[in-house]
Amino acid sequence: MPLPRLNSLLAHGASMARAVAVLAALALLPFAPPAAAQTKETLRVLAWPGYADTDLVRVFERRYGVHVEITLVDSDDALWDRLRANRGADFDVFAANTAELRRIIDEGLAQPLDLALISNVSRQLPRFRDLSSLPGVVRRGQVYAIPYTYGEMGLIYDRKLVPEAPTSLTALWDPRFQGRVLAYNGSSHNFSLAAMSLGSKTPFRIAPAETRKMIERLVALRRNVRTFYTSPEESVELFRENRVALMFANYGVQQLQLLQKAGLDVGYVIPREGALAWLDCWAITRGARNRRLAEQWINYTLEEPVSTALTERQGLANTLHEPAHLAEGARLFWLEPVEDAERRAALWRRIIAGDPPERF
Known part of the structure; x- marks a missing residue:
């Protein structure tokens, strides 16, 4: 109820009880948050521990004026179950290794990416820019995932x-x-x-x-x-x-x-025969609400401060810099x-x- 109408009631001698009743009625009306809060989008991220630290997530939220909802998994089985539960509609972007990506794509749970919107791939090491050489990443000429972190077994x-x-x-x-x-x-x-x-x-x-x-x-x-x-x-x-x-x-x-x-x-x-290695990549679900925002997240994680934090905090290799222990040209067999x-x-x-x- 508009406030001028309430003032009129009081001015014309309406009883205090009636005014109180009006105020009580106002209190029962649903609260309408500001328009900005109503339209703020939520990016739903499914990831592993250490891939989306709180301080880094807040930077992304402030930059794009969105809310980021993080769900963590601790096994490939848990990741698979989460994605399959609602045909990928519960999340927008997720991290999975190349061995898992194949069945995720086969199941129709991921969608191709637009590399033109993920410009930071140009920062990555040559071995990660050659996407066709990475198993599970490219399907029928379309790119489904971007490498983020990896580890080899020496x-x-x-x-x-x-x-x-x-x-x-x-x-x-x-x-x-x-x-x-x-x-x-x-x-x-x-x-x-x-x-x-x-x-x-x-x-x-x-x-x-x-x-x-x-x-x-x-x-x-x-x-x-x-x-x-x-x-x-x-x-x-x-x-x-x-x-x-x-x-x-x-x-x-x-x-x-x-x-x-x-x-x-x-x-x-790393022995001369090479080493088995896992490679985790970011991908977008088939049910993503805002594909552009999901691609902005992937692009953000390839920025220098974010990738460097992954290495410094978690001890995981990033795709921008060759780790000191890995000799140039070392052969890795991606799982x-x-x-x-x-x-x-x-x-x-x-x-x-x-x-x-x-x-x-």
């Missing part, structure tokens, strides 16, 4: 026990280190690792005729290692307590930093879906349980 060695840095994956099988090697307890990665150690250029596609050779290779690895670990923290404890000489670093530089913080004198190398994940898992369970090669 070799960590004790400088005192291994005076000369190892140069090959075959060091994991070296009998000189028997009982002083740590490897990761993961079926898919280990079959790929075995293939790479034998010179394969396609470690994610092992032909049926090559399977027995890989089994024999992994049984030999099992016989040479101290044990297999699952988490970064477990690997640090095992490394320290068992005078480990060499470790396949499934978590890469993260493990290196943990070991160094524990006071161990360790080195880190891809494998030929038969279930079969790899079933065979690995038998290998780690102790089955000899002749039983396969």
Whole structure:
């Protein structure tokens, strides 16, 4: 009710009770926020911890006059479930690795990007500007994702026990280190690792005729290692307590930093065969409410302060600068879906349980 009408009632001797009743009625009316608040858009981001820190999000919000809603996931399965729950309509932009991107695109949950609106891709290292060389990023000539951060799986060695840095994956099988090697307890990665150690250029596609050779290779690895670990923290404890000489670093530089913080004198190398590596990319959902705003977010994360913060705060490599530990030209095998994940898992369970090669 307009205020002039209320003043008129009071001026003409209306009872105080009536005025109070009018005020009470006004109080019950729904509150209408300012027009700016009503029209402020919300960008819904699905990401991993460390990819959207609060202070960096606030800068984006102020710049574009929007609200950013962050939802964090801690596993690929959680990411997949979130995206599939409402056919991608619950989020606008998300971060996923190249192996996951393939099935996300297959499911129709992502849409192509307009690179003309993401100008900061020009800041990225050459290996990330060549999008056609990255698995899962381009489909039928259209770009679906932009690289953001990555990590490779090299070799960590004790400088005192291994005076000369190892140069090959075959060091994991070296009998000189028997009982002083740590490897990761993961079926898919280990079959790929075995293939790479034998010179394969396609470690994610092992032909049926090559399977027995890989089994024999992994049984030999099992016989040479101290044990297999699952988490970064477990690997640090095992490394320290068992005078480990060499470790396949499934978590890469993260493990290196943990070991160094524990006071161990360790080195880190990428072997000449190359290294398995994960690559997380930003992509836009099929159900995005404002594609332009989502592309502005991707562009923003490729600015120098944001990408640098990712490295300084999280210890993750960014796509603008080559990390100090990674030699120029080092070969990285970006993770891809494998030929038969279930079969790899079933065979690995038998290998780690102790089955000899002749039983396969």
